[in-house]
Amino acid sequence: MRFILGGYLGAFLLLGLFAGPAGAKTLAGEEKLESVVKIYSKNRSVNLSSPWRRQTPRTVTGSGVILEPGRVLTVAHLVLYTTEILLQPADSSERVPAKVKYIAPGIDLAVLEYEPEGRLQNVEPLPLARKSPTIKSTVRVYGYPTGGETQSVTEGIVSRIEYTRYRYGAQGMRIQIDAAINPGNSGGPAIVNGEIAGLAFSIRRSANDIGYVIPTEEIQRFLRDVKKDGRYDGKPSFNVSYQYLENRTLRRKLQVPADVTGVLCRGVRGQPDSPLKEGDVIIRIDDYEVDNRGRCRFQNDVTLTFTQLATEIVRDNQVSLTILRNGQKQTLTVPLETRPRLIGYLAGRYPRYFVYGPVVFSEATADYLAAITTALASSDSRHRRTMSAVRELMEQAESPLLRRRTDRRDPSSGEELVVVTRLLPHESVRGYRPILYFYTVQSVNGEPVKNLQALVELLRDAQGPFVEIRFHDSIADILVLDRQQALDVTEDVLESNGIFRQGSPDLMRVWRGG
Numbered sequence: 001m002r003f004i005l006g007g008y009l010g011a012f013l014l015l016g017l018f019a020g021p022a023g024a025k026t027l028a029g030e031e032k033l034e035s036v037v038k039i040y041s042k043n044r045s046v047n048l049s050s051p052w053r054r055q056t057p058r059t060v061t062g063s064g065v066i067l068e069p070g071r072v073l074t075v076a077h078l079v080l081y082t083t084e085i086l087l088q089p090a091d092s093s094e095r096v097p098a099k100v101k102y103i104a105p106g107i108d109l110a111v112l113e114y115e116p117e118g119r120l121q122n123v124e125p126l127p128l129a130r131k132s133p134t135i136k137s138t139v140r141v142y143g144y145p146t147g148g149e150t151q152s153v154t155e156g157i158v159s160r161i162e163y164t165r166y167r168y169g170a171q172g173m174r175i176q177i178d179a180a181i182n183p184g185n186s187g188g189p190a191i192v193n194g195e196i197a198g199l200a201f202s203i204r205r206s207a208n209d210i211g212y213v214i215p216t217e218e219i220q221r222f223l224r225d226v227k228k229d230g231r232y233d234g235k236p237s238f239n240v241s242y243q244y245l246e247n248r249t250l251r252r253k254l255q256v257p258a259d260v261t262g263v264l265c266r267g268v269r270g271q272p273d274s275p276l277k278e279g280d281v282i283i284r285i286d287d288y289e290v291d292n293r294g295r296c297r298f299q300n301d302v303t304l305t306f307t308q309l310a311t312e313i314v315r316d317n318q319v320s321l322t323i324l325r326n327g328q329k330q331t332l333t334v335p336l337e338t339r340p341r342l343i344g345y346l347a348g349r350y351p352r353y354f355v356y357g358p359v360v361f362s363e364a365t366a367d368y369l370a371a372i373t374t375a376l377a378s379s380d381s382r383h384r385r386t387m388s389a390v391r392e393l394m395e396q397a398e399s400p401l402l403r404r405r406t407d408r409r410d411p412s413s414g415e416e417l418v419v420v421t422r423l424l425p426h427e428s429v430r431g432y433r434p435i436l437y438f439y440t441v442q443s444v445n446g447e448p449v450k451n452l453q454a455l456v457e458l459l460r461d462a463q464g465p466f467v468e469i470r471f472h473d474s475i476a477d478i479l480v481l482d483r484q485q486a487l488d489v490t491e492d493v494l495e496s497n498g499i500f501r502q503g504s505p506d507l508m509r510v511w512r513g514g
Contacts, residue, residue, distance in 0.1 A: 143188025
């Protein structure tokens with residue numbers, strides 16, 4: 001069974017992949033923005049169950065805006081897994097090669113780099129606005145929607161600004177507008193008062209005249225982040241468990257004055273050394289008051305929880321909190337969580353893998369969890385017979401892929417979860433149930449598997465007639481292979497399945513003892 005990455009990224013509709021501009025107006029003469037370019041990207045996505053395989057290339061189109069000579073800002077989903085990028089200037093058939101310089105798939109932003117020559121040599125960039133526009137501000141969206149070749153513009157107003165989930169677990173501010181955003185507009189600038197207020201990035205297929213824009217604050221944060229070390233590290237998180245503070249008896253016990261609002265801290269997940277302790281009453285974050293349900297009023301009258309607000313106003317990975325502890329007011333400087341999750345997303349990477357006999361191993365990523373969820377929600381008759389097994393797995397949460405999905409990675413431990421993505425056809429695995437939901441490997445010949453490299457080492461150094469592979473998942477069969485047979489048939493299995501390489505380069509060096 002195949003799970004293709006593009007098949008379950010349904011949180012946002014990728015604008016370069018659908019047809020039919022509605023409400024767009026083609027520009028003429030002086031109205032055209034020379035800094036807005038059309039982007040052609042040839043992409044090859046991931047096949048999760050066959051990690052050695054890349055999908056057939058397909059060309060998608062979108063838009064971008066020149067930030068400075070040689071740099072174009074666009075959306076990440078347009079150039080994710082790209083093999084070729086071409087930029088087309090306004091009113092030109094010229095196509096200029098470009099490459100990805102920086103990318104943040106979660107917040108859906110990317111910077112492309114190109115040689116500033118020809119029509120793109122002396123284009124005047126547009127300035128980035130300092131902050132998001134207010135509600136009801138007039139906004140114009142420029143780009144190259146499908147259905148035409150020339151630049152177009154749509155006009156409307158800002159109808160909503162909110163905090164929401166983006167992709168790959170990322171969260172941030174989002175602007176909703178009623179200007180028509182059409183397929184191909186993705187990556188085009190939303191202009192307010194002559195400045196870039198954000199980038200168009202998604203539409204709602206179920207609603208008319210609703211489009212979404214990544215606001216300038218998220219863009220600026222992305223640009224500052226990549227400027228430091230050339231990569232986007234993402235926002236830190238504030239994992240506070242808290243309780244509403246509306247009950248009068250609870251407030252009296254905590255010695256909270258009647259005119260003070262806040263929430264009761266129940267602990268900080270994953271940060272045992274945090275200065276914020278269970279029992280503290282959080283009443284303010286920086287200069288923002290926290291109400292009795294944990295919400296704060298942010299800029300443009302946007303209301304956020306204090307944990308969401310923390311990720312927007314964080315400085316040097318910490319925030320200032322005002323608390324009541326035993327009835328006494330204190331100010332704390334509280335660090336936010338900066339460690340990545342143990343089970344992260346591929347987010348533009350191709351997965352590492354290793355083939356041993358007919359067994360395909362790969363690094364566990366959150367993409368596999370998303371694939372499980374998609375299968376669980378599917379009404380396809382091919383999945384119905386296994387739905388009960390998946391529900392059982394998710395309810396019992398035996399698999400670390402499910403049970404540890406919120407854990408953070410300890411860089412010093414080298415820990416990494418390993419999955420088996422499939423059993424390739426061969427008589428040596430006949431009689432075992434198929435690998436349907438990416439079971440996580442627990443041990444090889446009784447030795448715990450710490451990470452993918454350690455698994456390859458265990459397979460390489462195995463002795464005796466058998467190799468026994470056990471999983472954390474009780475619904476998975478124990479695999480017992482004839483060790484010599486597995487070694488002998490690997491080349492034939494690779495050839496018969498069109499696999500040109502037994503494993504990723506780093507794992508092959510381990511396999512060969514390098």
